[in-house]
Amino acid sequence: MLRKPGSGSSLARRLREGGVPLGDVFSFLSGLYFRGKLEYARAFARAREASDRIRVITMTDGLVSPDATIAVEDLERYALCSEGTAAAAATLERTASTFSQRIGPGAEVVLLGSVSTGKYTDLLAPIFGERLLFPRDVLHIGQLARGALFLRRAHDGEELEYVPVSEIARAGRRASIKGGLSPLPVRDATTETPLPAPRPSTEDARADARQ
Helix, strand or coil: CCCCCCCCCHHHHHHHHCCEEHHHHHHHHHCHHHHHHHHHHHHHCCCCCHHHCEEEEECCCEEECCCCEECHHHHHHHHHCCCCHHHHHHHHHHHHHHHHHHHCCCCEEEECCCCCCHHHHHHHHHHHHHHEEEEHHHCCCCHHHHHHHHHHHHHHCCCCCEEEHHHEEEECCEEEEHHHCCCCCCCCCCCCCCCCCCCCCCCCEEEEEEC
16 A cells, blocks of 8 residues: 555655655554554663664565665565565675674664564574573464553553573474473463464564663
8 A cells, every 4th residue: 555656645655755764664564563562662672872772674674773764665675575585584694793793792682573483583593692582471472462562561661571582492383481481471461373474574573682
C-alpha cells in the first residue's frame, strides 16, 4: 500500500516526497509487534552515543538506525532483495561487525527479534558473543503478545530480565533456556502458539546497545 503511486495516506505521501524514518515505516507495516519493540528499545537502550542506541535488521542493508530516512525506492529494495539472501547475510554480518567495534567490547546488545531459528542468531552470536542477550520472559509467547508486553513495560518503565543468547536452545521452531530453567512469570502476558517466522523482508528485528 505504501509503495502504490496513488496511495493517499500521509505516510505514503511523505515517503514519495522526501522520506520517512525507518522506524515509522516498519511500525506501520508490522503493527503492534514492531512498535512494541521499538518503544521498549527507546525506553531502555543505553549507549555512549545516542546514535548507537538502537539498530533495526533490514533485509538488504543490515543493521540500520530507526531514525534513518528511507524512501519508496528503499522499500522496493527490501522487498525484492535482488542480490539474494547470501548477499543480505553478508551485509548483516558486515554491519554487525562494524557496530560491535563502534560500541566497544563492554557494551551489551539486546536482541528483540526472533531466536526460534538461526536466521539472526547464527550470524550475530559469533560477533557479539556473551554480550548478545535476549529477554527470557518472551521465549514462549507469540508475536502479538510480545509486542503488547514490550509496549506495556516501556510505558511502565519496567525493564525485562535478559539471558545470553548462548543459553537458548532451539528444537525445531521452539526455543528454550538450556538447563531446564523456565521463563519468569510475566504479568498479564497472553500465551499463544508462536507464529511462523515471516520472510526476512517483513520481519523487523532490532538490536539495542546498552552500556
